[in-house]
Each structure stands twice: as C-alpha cells, then as structure tokens.
C-alpha cells in the first residue's frame with residue numbers, strides 16, 4: 247500500500263497552502279479533493295492584502311481586479327466611508343482559478359493530487375493511518391483536514407460541532423453595461439443591509455459577485471434571499487441578465503475542543519478560522535495551512551512535537567486575534583445603537599483601523615471594551 251508523510255484532505259486555499267509548505271521541505275504529500283479542479287466555490291472572492299502579501303508565489307494570473315480603495319457604508323446612518331492604500335486592499339479572484347493555481351504550485355513541488363474522490367474512512371493504527379477514499383486506499387503518517395466548513399474529516403476523527411455557522415448567499419450576476427460600468431469602480435460593503443451582517447458588491451472582470459450574510463447566531467432566522475433582492479434595488483440594478491446563486495455556511499468562530507486529534511490537524515474553515523467580524527476566510531485559511539505544515543516539518547515527523555508546535559504557533563497570533571474578533575463581532579452586530587453613536591464621530595477612524603487589519607498592519611485592539619467606553623463618554627457628553 248502506498249505510504250505518504252502527509253495526506254491533506256481538501257484542495258482549497260488552506261489545503262493547497264499546507265501542501266506547498268510541506269512539499270517545499272521535502273515531505274511526501276498527497277491532496278485528496280472530492281471535486282475535479284478547477285471547480286466553482288461559493289465565495290465572494292475578495293482576497294485581502296494581509297493574505298496576498300504573504301503568498302509564496304505570484305498570483306497575478308488569477309486576479310481579476312484590484313481595489314486600492316474600499317467603500318464601507320452604514321445603511322442605518324446613511325453614512326459612506328472610503329479608505330485608500332498604496333497596495334491593493336482587496337484583490338478580486340474567482341475561486342476556481344485561484345484554488346487551481348495554488349494546487350498547481352504545490353504540484354510543481356511534487357505534491358500528488360488525487361481528485362474526484364472523497365475521503366470516506368480513517369483507520370488509526372500505531373504510527374500510520376489508513377485512509378480510504380471512494381476509489382483509493384493508502385497510508386499516511388500525518389493528516390491535515392482542509393475540507394472546509396462541513397469537514398467530514400473532523401467528524402471521522404471525533405470532533406463535536408463547536409463552531410458558529412453563519413449562512414451566506416453568493417450571486418454571480420451579469421448586469422447591463424451601464425450598471426456594470428457604474429458599479430465596477432468600487433468594492434463595497436453595506437453594513438446593516440442584512441440584520442447582524444452585511445451585503446457586498448465585488449466587481450470581477452465581466453460580472454459582479456453580490457452577496458449577503460448574517461454573521462451572528464440569533465434565535466430568529468433571516469430571509470437572506472429577500473435581503474439580496476432588496477440589495478439589488480439599493481444598488482440601482484433593475485435588470486439582471488444572468489444570475490447564478492449559491493448558498494453556503496461560514497464557520498466564523500474557532501472550535502473550542504482543540505485543533506488536533508490523533509494525527510489529524512485542522513486548518514481553515516474546518517477549524518473555524520474565518521474572521522468573526524468580516525467572515526473573510528481565505529487569508530487565515532492560507533496562513534493556518536502554513537502553520538500546520540511547518541509544525542509537522544519542524545517536528546521531523548514526531549507527532550507529539552508537531553502537536554506542541556502547532557499549538558504554540560496558533561496561540562502566538564491567530565487564536566488571540568480570532569478570540570478578540572469574536573468579542574468585537576458580538577459588540578458590532580448586537581449593539582447597533584451604541585455602535586452607530588460611536589461611528590458618527592469616529593467612523594473614519596474605525597474604517598481606517600479595519601482597513602489596516604485587512605492590510606495585515608494591525609490586529610484587533612486588545613482593550614476595545616475600554617476604548618469603546620471612553621469614546622462613548624466623549625461622544626455622549
């Protein structure tokens with residue numbers, strides 16, 4: 247039976263990033279992907295600069311547009327903010343091309359790709375685990391679960407569900423030329439257009455990626471389809487020439503029952519690493535893939551050491567940032583009245599801060615509750 251150092255389940259950005267890092271250091275690595283690449287992935291395709299600037303290879307061929315400024319609008323306050331940077335704040339990609347490029351770069355380093363097959367069983371034995379897919383059986387010393395929000399691998403390895411799952415809809419639409427010209431000049435976020443969430447309009451080469459998402463768990467559901475239709479009206483779109491709609495979930499809080507079980511390491515959406523406030527998940531998917539792979543490489547294939555290293559690496563930056571993000575998202579989406587009082591006076595500063603986070607120049611403020619209290623006092627009195 248064929249044996250690998252590392253088997254990665256999922257050929258999205260997290261899996262491809264892990265594969266690239268592992269193969270760069272000489273690990274015998276395989277990616278199992280249930281679809282045939284390139285494949286459509288439900289996603290706005292807005293790739294923020296904090297992810298792009300750390301890419302280990304050029305991704306220009308997969309970038310459809312770049313935005314050096316973004317519009318953030320608060321519908322309830324009729325407030326429009328704009329931020330600008332020297333580098334592209336958001337690069338617009340289509341995930342079929344982008345993910346395929348990432349996997350090809352890993353293949354160039356010797357990674358094997360077994361596509362069109364699902365992982366269906368894991369059998370943990372001593373040093374090696376037997377993996378069964380819908381068409382192959384092989385063994386691996388380490389497994390990385392990069393199989394996205396539903397992560398069947400995490401279920402097979404014994405994880406319970408502890409992430410917060412947020413629903414989102416994505417529509418790839420073609421609109422008349424005049425509307426496209428008008429709307430393709432800016433990447434925009436419209437906060438509060440959806441309760442506890444936002445809507446976005448991300449221009450691609452020849453079409454718009456328009457979406458709506460609710461990013462906080464509430465007892466009452468939200469009719470996202472109706473909010474999407476209302477958003478089109480708000481954008482001034484009266485005619486949609488072509489429309490492909492897709493719905494999916496974004497896990498935007500990290501798991502609370504650990505990120506390694508047996509020899510299975512979780513990364514990306516499988517771990518719940520999307521940003522809790524913005525639900526932007528591509529950059530942390532890529533980053534966590536790199537962390538897991540380098541932990542395995544640096545451990546020299548020693549499981550205990552690799553687990554310890556992954557834990558240390560996650561706790562250095564990513565997990566503290568996500569935990570702060572969870573608190574901030576709670577405040578942002580739940581306390582709309584207070585938040586809007588603050589934004590009236592400090593809106594531009596808040597937008598600049600958020601943009602710095604997108605650029606990877608800053609992290610969420612550790613003392614945001616204190617800051618909010620102080621600013622609120624100043625705003626009210």
Ligand SMILES: Cc1cc2nc3c(=O)[nH]c(=O)nc-3n(C[C@H](O)[C@H](O)[C@H](O)COP(=O)(O)OP(=O)(O)OC[C@H]3O[C@@H](n4cnc5c(N)ncnc54)[C@H](O)[C@@H]3O)c2cc1C
Pocket residue numbers: 255256257258259260261278279280281287288289290291292293294363364365366392393394395397398399414415416457493494495496513514515516520525526527528529531
């Ligand atoms: C509507 C919507 C809009 C979004 N917009 C943005 C955005 O604009 N910007 C942003 O940064 N993030 C966005 N996100 C989040 C982003 O898409 C995810 O965070 C990101 O894709 C996570 O990457 P991943 O590699 O962890 O998982 P995925 O990209 O989901 O990749 C998982 C891969 O695993 C494969 N797989 C699954 N099960 C198996 C199996 N059993 N065997 C083998 N293979 C399997 C899948 O086919 C897939 O290719 C959005 C998400 C949604 C739902």
